[in-house]
Amino acid sequence: AISSVLAGCVSFGPQEPQRYYVLDAPAASSSAPASSTPAVTRASTLLIAPTTVSSFYETQEIVYSRTPGTRAYYQYHAWTERPGQRMTELLVMRLNRAGFFRTVAIVGGGVRGDVVLATHLNEFYHDATSTPGSVKVSITSEFMDPARRVVLARRTFVHTAPVATYDAPGAVLAFNSAVAVLLDEISAWVEAVAPR
Numbered sequence: 001a002i003s004s005v006l007a008g009c010v011s012f013g014p015q016e017p018q019r020y021y022v023l024d025a026p027a028a029s030s031s032a033p034a035s036s037t038p039a040v041t042r043a044s045t046l047l048i049a050p051t052t053v054s055s056f057y058e059t060q061e062i063v064y065s066r067t068p069g070t071r072a073y074y075q076y077h078a079w080t081e082r083p084g085q086r087m088t089e090l091l092v093m094r095l096n097r098a099g100f101f102r103t104v105a106i107v108g109g110g111v112r113g114d115v116v117l118a119t120h121l122n123e124f125y126h127d128a129t130s131t132p133g134s135v136k137v138s139i140t141s142e143f144m145d146p147a148r149r150v151v152l153a154r155r156t157f158v159h160t161a162p163v164a165t166y167d168a169p170g171a172v173l174a175f176n177s178a179v180a181v182l183l184d185e186i187s188a189w190v191e192a193v194a195p196r
Contacts, residue, residue, distance in 0.1 A: 016076040021062070021172045023079055023086045025094070025180035040196055045103040047113030047146075048092050051139075053084035053121045062168050064126040064133075071125060077168035083124050087139070087179070091119065094183045100191050115152070117190060118142045122156070126171035132163045135174040141186055143193050153193040157182050 057063060060082055061073035079086070088106060095117075096104045105111040123138040136158070143153045161178040163170045 019077050019168075020060075020080045021077070021169075023081070023083060023090075023172075023179065024176050025090055025183050026176070040191075041099050042101050042194065042196060044101055044114035044195070045105065045111060046095060046101040046190075046194070047105055047107045047111065047116045048088060048095070049107045049116055049118040051084040051087040051091070051119045051121055053082070054123070057083060057121060057124045062126070062171060063124065064128045064168075064171065066128050068129060074168045074171075077172075084121055087119065087121060090179065090183060091117070091186070094187050095190065098187050098191065100187075100194060113146070115194060116144045116146050118144060119186075123158075124175075126163060126168075126174070127160070128163075128166065132166035132170060134160045134162050135171055135178050136160050137175065137178045137182055139182055139186070141189065143190060152195075153189075155189060157185050157189075159185075 056071055059073070060078040060080070062077050062079060063071050063073060065071050081089075092104055092106060095101070103111065103113075105113065107113075107116065118141070120140045121138070122140055123136050126135050127133050137160075138156060138158045140156045141154070142151050144151050159178045159181045161174040161181070163174045
């Protein structure tokens with residue numbers, strides 16, 4: 001909880017056990033817009049570049065903010081994987097499930113691709129400036145043609161999700177919800193901008 005973070009190492013009582021959370025996203029977000037046309041499976045291969053991350057978020061620690069312009073890490077609560085690494089995995093799973101491309105793979109996996117999706121995680125924190133607050137997730141995506149070395153499209157996706165409880169477990173549930181929405185939005189955007 002946030003109060004335990006503020007207490008720091010001053011507490012003389014028993015310490016909380018360390019808890020680890022899996023960043024996850026429901027397979028089908030209810031907020032995803034319904035498509036009136038079926039997905040087109042392209043003969044091309046989409047490569048997903050590993051998600052890059054702003055330096056403060058390049059950690060397993062869960063980040064929160066109690067005052068504007070500040071960031072801190074929760075004590076005793078962490079992700080099982082760094083958010084950037086997990087975001088890459090979730091993108092591959094979501095786009096494979098969507099079926100827009102013959103193959104979806106991670107750059108560097110020995111697969112040659114026709115187009116590349118690169119993403120950067122700009123913001124990923126629990127905004128706890130009010131009670132119970134909300135999480136903010138911001139991802140910039142670039143869709144590129146590696147053969148021509150050109151960016152075909154670029155867009156920044158931002159989503160906030162309310163936190164039900166003023167603590168790390170509540171923030172984790174909100175992160176999962178926000179990421180699910182952004183994955184749906186990125187998937188729909190990729191389908192719209194990808195050459196057919």
